[in-house]
Amino acid sequence: MAAEINQHILLTSRPKGMPTMDNFKFEDIAIPEPQNGQVLLKTLYLSVDPYMRGRMNDTKSYVPPFELNKAISGGVVAEVVQSRSSELEEGDLVIGNLDWALYSVAEDAQVRKIDPDLAPITANLGILGMPGLTAYFGLLDIGNPQQGETVVVSGAAGAVGSAVGQIAKIKGARVVGIAGSEEKISYLKNELGFDAVVNYREAGNIRKALKEACPDGVDVYFDNVGGEISDAALSLLNQNARIPLCGQISLYNLEKADHGPRIQGQLLINSALMKGFIVSNYASHFEEGAKQLGQWLKDGKLKYEENIVEGFDNTIDAFLGLFKGENLGKQLVKVSEPSR
The missing domain is CATH 3.90.180.10 (Medium-chain alcohol dehydrogenases, catalytic domain)
Incomplete structure (x- = not known):
């Protein structure tokens, strides 16, 4: 050469x-x-x-x-x-x-x-690689969204979060996205068809804003960010809620350990499931996931x-x-x- x-x-x-x-x-x-x-x-x-x-x-x-x-x-x-x-x-x-x-x-x-x-x-x-597969398996295996349930996703305009919201819509859920700019909010609502969106930078009281966006509570919370945003989402859990724990980007650059509300009580009283995962847990099923994502993309059901x-x-x-x-x-x- x-x-x-x-x-x-x-x-x-x-x-x-x-x-x-x-x-x-x-x-x-x-x-x-x-x-x-x-x-x-x-x-x-x-x-x-x-x-x-x-x-x-x-x-x-x-x-x-x-x-x-x-x-x-x-x-x-x-x-x-x-x-x-x-x-x-x-x-x-x-x-x-x-x-x-x-x-x-x-x-x-x-x-x-x-x-x-x-x-x-x-x-x-x-969408056909690690982020798409992370969304696919984390949401469907752990979150298991049902028709009419409310799915909240943080980091919703990122590669994983945007796929999570769209897959939840395909499954018939009501989807609420959390993001941090008006451009992202507009994209989620107008391009991806999210049912409600919350701009955490402009909301002031994030818990109040999220409660208004989720009048029937939260059935699935796909957690990409951790921190105060997740504290707010977890305060709205319904009975038998599921929380796929995917990322904690708000905490990655902290120099000292983060302290926040202790969530065990919320999980206990709501019989809720929180499960951390990494996409490699599902490596033996990657071909299946990629095939389905590819079909949804081809059918125009997924955008990226x-x-x-x-x-x-x-x-x-x-x-x-x-x-x-x-x-x-x-x-x-x-x-x-x-x-x-």
Whole structure:
């Protein structure tokens, strides 16, 4: 291949509170050579996700922390530019958990070939990928929304939350979304058909605003954010309510442990279920979930938005933007164009 540069992004120190550029380093490296059974991949798009903030701490979690002075990794759509695999050819487009790098090498079993004719390739990092599957399994398995029930989703304009609300509508539920800007509120109500929306930045008393939006209480609360917003939602639980616990983005950058209402009483008196989950719990059913999401997308029952930041050098800015509420839908970084 023509002489080109390669670069990756390292985590050089563990953030205290909100990460800054000082916690990261861009480093020039050689383009690796694939061995037997491997492919050389050119990064086309990479995903930045809130859960990555947790992996920057040296604490026990559901995935190991990122190692210092090693490349950060995440969801990537890439093009095979050199193959020493019998499974993949040059020009194939794949998705996998890969380093934040311009070029990387992977075993053929580490990546999955994607079909660019089914949907735009970026959809495999969003509605047809981890965010869409997270919404699908968390809502349907734990939340189990029924016709006419009230489903509340926080972080409703994000990649997961917007999918949750739409799937709940498909199942016949009344959907209430919580978001933090008028643009997002308008999108949820006018584009996605949410029944009610609450702007937590403008509401003043979030509990009062949410109670007005949920006159019949809350049957399912899909929790993406934690904090005071979740305190308000949990105060409105109905009997036998279900709470899929997906994320706590409002807490990820706190330097001290958060203290809030103790919720056990609410769960007890309402016979409510709160269950934390991660999407990999459902790995054996990913094909089923992706097939259904793809069908709903094809049928026009699902819509999605992407916020695409151009340029590998803007990756950290795109990541930090997640915690400032800058993204509508899935936050992606476009690194390069496919060769063909």
